[in-house]
Amino acid sequence: xxxxxxxxxPGLDGHDxxxxxxxxxxxxxxxxxxxxxxxxxxxxxxxxxxxxxxxxIGLSCLSGAHMTLFPKVMELLQAKGVKDILVTGGGIIPMxxxxxxxxxxxxxxxxPGTTSDExxxxxxxxxxxxx
Amino acid sequence: xxxxxxxxxxxxxAAARLISLIEDGDESIRTELAELHCxxxxxxxxxxxxxxxAGKSTLIHKLAKGWRERxxxxxxxxxxxxxxFTGGALLGDRIRMQELSTDPGVFIRSMSSRGNQGGVAKxxxxxxxxxxxxxxxxxxxxxxxxxxxxxxxxxxVHTVLVVVVPGLGDEIQAIKAGILEIGDVFVIxxxxxxxxxxxxxxxxxxxELDGDKAGWRPPIVKTVARTGDGIGxxxxxxxxxxxxxxxxxxxxxxxxxxxxxxxxxxxKHKAVLSLLSEYGPDDFDALIKDVAxxxxxxxxxxxxxxxxxxxxx
Numbered sequence: 001x002x003x004x005x006x007x008x009x010p011g012l013d014g015h016d017x018x019x020x021x022x023x024x025x026x027x028x029x030x031x032x033x034x035x036x037x038x039x040x041x042x043x044x045x046x047x048x049x050x051x052x053x054x055x056x057i058g059l060s061c062l063s064g065a066h067m068t069l070f071p072k073v074m075e076l077l078q079a080k081g082v083k084d085i086l087v088t089g090g091g092i093i094p095m096x097x098x099x100x101x102x103x104x105x106x107x108x109x110x111x112p113g114t115t116s117d118e119x120x121x122x123x124x125x126x127x128x129x130x131x
Numbered sequence: 132x133x134x135x136x137x138x139x140x141x142x143x144x145a146a147a148r149l150i151s152l153i154e155d156g157d158e159s160i161r162t163e164l165a166e167l168h169c170x171x172x173x174x175x176x177x178x179x180x181x182x183x184x185a186g187k188s189t190l191i192h193k194l195a196k197g198w199r200e201r202x203x204x205x206x207x208x209x210x211x212x213x214x215x216f217t218g219g220a221l222l223g224d225r226i227r228m229q230e231l232s233t234d235p236g237v238f239i240r241s242m243s244s245r246g247n248q249g250g251v252a253k254x255x256x257x258x259x260x261x262x263x264x265x266x267x268x269x270x271x272x273x274x275x276x277x278x279x280x281x282x283x284x285x286x287x288v289h290t291v292l293v294v295v296v297p298g299l300g301d302e303i304q305a306i307k308a309g310i311l312e313i314g315d316v317f318v319i320x321x322x323x324x325x326x327x328x329x330x331x332x333x334x335x336x337x338x339e340l341d342g343d344k345a346g347w348r349p350p351i352v353k354t355v356a357r358t359g360d361g362i363g364x365x366x367x368x369x370x371x372x373x374x375x376x377x378x379x380x381x382x383x384x385x386x387x388x389x390x391x392x393x394x395x396x397x398x399k400h401k402a403v404l405s406l407l408s409e410y411g412p413d414d415f416d417a418l419i420k421d422v423a424x425x426x427x428x429x430x431x432x433x434x435x436x437x438x439x440x441x442x443x444x
Contacts, residue, residue: 004151024221027214027217031219033220034223036232037223047233051232052241053150080144
């Protein structure tokens with residue numbers, strides 16, 4: 001069964017090249033990737049993840065607002081009782097922010113220089129089998 | 132509570148999960164699906180097909196908004212192709228529908244064709260049942276960008292919309308024998324471009340030649356989906372078609388035809404699997420080798436596989 005991934009860009013920056021490169025790499029790894037475009041609200045992302053029944057949400061943010069937006073997505077997922085969707089983050093994210101993001105429930109943070117293979121292998125290892 | 136029951140009570144997560152299980156071909160949900168089928172049949176199912184880039188996703192976004200304004204709930208199943216090499220898929224139809232994603236009266240699901248030909252996925256028909264059970268008044272099925280032969284959508288829906296764009300006069304010629312035959316409503320989208328009149332003439336001529344479909348002359352509606360021009364009229368025409376098939380008693384006939392095709396499709400699939408499992412994969416590979424080496428015609432290979440079944444019975 002193909003792993004289903006939502007690649008989403010919360011916030012206001014218009015830089016989606018990274019997200020598109022990752023989306024294509026995941027597709028080429030045999031996954032089903034839902035790509036929703038720029039400027040998504042956390043509410044839209046969570047609702048989309050539910051309707052699409054994804055295994056993982058990959059958030060990409062290059063605006064610097066990740067400390068607000070990523071935890072907000074986690075909060076909304078929790079409020080909806082969603083516990084089985086893994087969430088990762090990517091973009092220009094300072095090292096010192098990573099521990100706090102992980103504490104908020106982000107499973108992994110992929111900064112600049114991460115290879116597609118690293119992301120793919122993380123997903124394959126960590127996505128839970130659906131129940 | 133079972134998944135079917137949860138879906139019927141409006142549980143969107145249950146609906147989403149059930150669609151995944153359908154896509155994965157999970158046998159454990161057969162009774163749930165039966166329940167949905169027997170209780171369902173309320174929704175009006177609308178297929179939207181047309182070549183890639185015709186503006187199907189944007190049009191569907193506007194159609195859904197049009198129906199929402201009229202108090203209808205809307206489910207959308209958007210099919211995109213899977214990669215023939217990796218089986219993966221990039222599903223991007225939601226990009227043009229994001230405004231709808233937080234509307235509680237709308238449920239959108241992207242679906243990979245998972246190698247299926249014909250413009251829809253194997254799971255599409257059952258996914259439609261799920262959205263019907265979820266209480267959606269309208270269920271829109273967006274096909275893979277389609278050309279001449281992607282007509283399978285007619286097996287899943289009541290009303291087929293065929294979307295064309297101006298400036299492609301020859302394209303209309305090219306698809307004349309294919310998807311144009313299955314259209315109940317025609318849309319010339321991007322109608323702010325040059326060549327609208329030519330496109331309209333082409334379509335009209337073709338419809339003239341085809342004659343009416345059971346008393347229904349497929350209307351041609353000009354739209355600019357981006358701005359919303361013509362959407363109100365399009366919503367009217369689609370609703371008129373639905374009213375017409377219900378009024379004229381065509382719904383039963385349409386359901387019968389669709390049921391027949393769906394049962395035959397499923398039967399084909401199962402029969403092939405069952406024949407192959409009896410024949411055994413090694414023997415099958417040996418047969419294929421003979422055919423490839425030109426020692427045997429494919430017809431005779433098939434005959435051999437069928438024979439084994441006969442001997443066993």
